[in-house]
Amino acid sequence: xxxxxxxxxxxxxxxxxxxxxxxxxxxxxxxxxxxxxxxxxxxxxxxxxxxxxxxxxxxxxxxxxxxxxxxxxxxxxxxxxxxxxxxxxxxxxxxxxxxxxxxxxxxxxxxxxxxxxxxxxxxxxxxxxxxxxxxxxxxxxxxxxxxxxxxxxxxxx
Amino acid sequence: xxxxxxxxxxxxxxxxxxxxxxxxxxxxxxxxxxxxxxxxxxxxxxxxxxxxxxxxxxxxxxxxxxxxxxxxxxxxxxxxxxxxxxxxxxxxxxxxxxxxxxxxxxxxxxxxxxxxxxxxxxxxxxxxxxxxxxxxxxxxxxxxxxxxxxxxxxxxx
Numbered sequence: 001x002x003x004x005x006x007x008x009x010x011x012x013x014x015x016x017x018x019x020x021x022x023x024x025x026x027x028x029x030x031x032x033x034x035x036x037x038x039x040x041x042x043x044x045x046x047x048x049x050x051x052x053x054x055x056x057x058x059x060x061x062x063x064x065x066x067x068x069x070x071x072x073x074x075x076x077x078x079x080x081x082x083x084x085x086x087x088x089x090x091x092x093x094x095x096x097x098x099x100x101x102x103x104x105x106x107x108x109x110x111x112x113x114x115x116x117x118x119x120x121x122x123x124x125x126x127x128x129x130x131x132x133x134x135x136x137x138x139x140x141x142x143x144x145x146x147x148x149x150x151x152x153x154x155x156x157x
Numbered sequence: 158x159x160x161x162x163x164x165x166x167x168x169x170x171x172x173x174x175x176x177x178x179x180x181x182x183x184x185x186x187x188x189x190x191x192x193x194x195x196x197x198x199x200x201x202x203x204x205x206x207x208x209x210x211x212x213x214x215x216x217x218x219x220x221x222x223x224x225x226x227x228x229x230x231x232x233x234x235x236x237x238x239x240x241x242x243x244x245x246x247x248x249x250x251x252x253x254x255x256x257x258x259x260x261x262x263x264x265x266x267x268x269x270x271x272x273x274x275x276x277x278x279x280x281x282x283x284x285x286x287x288x289x290x291x292x293x294x295x296x297x298x299x300x301x302x303x304x305x306x307x308x309x310x311x312x313x314x
Binding site: 010102107124 | 212213249252253255256264282
């Protein structure tokens with residue numbers, strides 16, 4: 001997987017050059033205490049995060065709405081290459097329990113660009129409808145805001 | 158995963174004690190030349206098989222109907238423990254391209270039972286409808302017949 005690889009069907013993509021080395025960006029995606037600081041777009045919060053960062057390991061990140069309603073995000077890691085690449089999906093809640101709805105597979109790459117990090121998130125869906133729904137839910141704005149928060153966090157760790 | 162683990166939701170299961178050591182049963186599931194000899198229930202045939210047996214590796218097995226129509230089965234391996242365990246799914250056609258329809262995840266275990274092999278296939282679906290459809294398509298009969306063929310093959314390799 002490189003930036004030049006053509007997009008898969010039903011894919012949404014975000015890429016940004018982040019002014020931090022890639023190990024910090026990778027840590028922000030994998031360490032619970034860091035995830036809680038950036039994962040949900042403000043004024044949403046992330047009260048809890050648990051990660052078992054290995055292929056087949058589970059991830060449970062809870063996002064809380066401004067009204068106080070919790071939204072648990074369950075998934076598993078499919079691929080883990082430290083400081084380089086993470087692949088997650090919500091198609092399973094643990095290895096290998098199918099989830100109620102396989103919605104997306106997230107492929108994250110962290111590439112060195114002269115000491116900065118080329119951060120790319122490819123979010124693939126199983127159907128055109130799910131991709132359209134995700135876009136309509138505000139994928140670009142939401143992931144953009146979260147990436148602002150991620151960027152602010154890695155600047156100070 | 159052990160035999161005593163409770164069944165997941167939407168699961169179909171087949172288990173059989175096969176009179177062969179587990180490395181032979183594992184080989185029959187992973188080596189193309191062996192797969193072609195048992196994978197499709199007679200009078201169907203398996204004209205071709207390609208396997209990249211590692212987590213994230215692809216599998217493409219073509220089954221041919223008695224009328225000569227080919228049915229390609231594409232999937233990927235999620236977990237590989239030689240002679241012990243294989244996990245496959247058709248939710249991806251390669252790592253990590255979502256398939257047109259995530260239908261099942263197959264968890265195969267090969268356990269030693271006094272020199273014989275306790276072979277267990279757990280087939281998990283994402284929905285109750287898919288499980289019911291698979292059962293109606295003849296899961297028990299079909300997988301049973303194929304397992305007869307697998308058993309006959311491993312007796313002579």
